[in-house]
Amino acid sequence: MNAAVNPLGSAILALLLGTAALVVPAQAETIEVTIDRLVYAPAEIEAKVGDEIEWINKDALVHTATVKGGAEVLLPAKKSGRLLLNEPGSFDYVCRYHPNMKGHIAVGP
């Protein structure tokens, strides 16, 4: 493949890459974390960049999933909330309103 001498090929390659890029999120997973009586379950999760976490709040209380100095997802009573993981790393999170609720996310590349 030599894009410089074959502009059409380059365009096709771009199309192919574009398609490939669109396919990646479809392979990404949604990981469910349930909140019941102030406990994140599972408390520890492993994920990859592009995955989403969905917290399902079964309590009649407002909770959050708050990464210190980072993302915060508000989880209204009996509702759920999602977070797209777009960077690798190791993150501890808590509920802003009940800091005794603790969870951990390990995000691989």
Added chain:
Amino acid sequence: MTIRLTTAAAAIALLLGGNWAFAGDKPTDPQIAHIAYTAGVIDVEAAKQAIATSKNKTVVEFAESMLRDHESVNKQALDLVKKLNVTPEDNDTSKALSQAAETKRSELAKLTGTDFDKAYVENEVAYHKQVNGALETLLIPSAQNAELKSLLETGLKVFQGHQQHAEHVATELK
């Protein structure tokens, strides 16, 4: 501050110190329900006072979360006593708690600005600590009905969270 806290602490010491006004040394389920509900109402009232008085965003947000949570837990408590056909029974501990709270409210009413914020949040730390102690050592072990016991256990987790939240806010105010 220590002196101001003693009234609430003394009321709850009634629960912890063995100086209980309960026949047979421990409270009955209708009395436990009344004490737990009263403790919730007291914190709702304190939250309303803070929302009306404080100009600090963190303090107001904390108070709003207290209002929301204690109303929610008390609603669950009311639903449960209705389901169990239990009538909450007033008792000396509930009365002492309410009286101490009223004293506290008047003290706080004299304060404004950061003096109010600090006093309110420090009292929230102390109050939740005391209520959690009472739940752990007296109310939960005394509860006979399994559903009441379970609700109190969830309440304890919620209030332990409140204590930590209040401690964080207190640190921010320093």
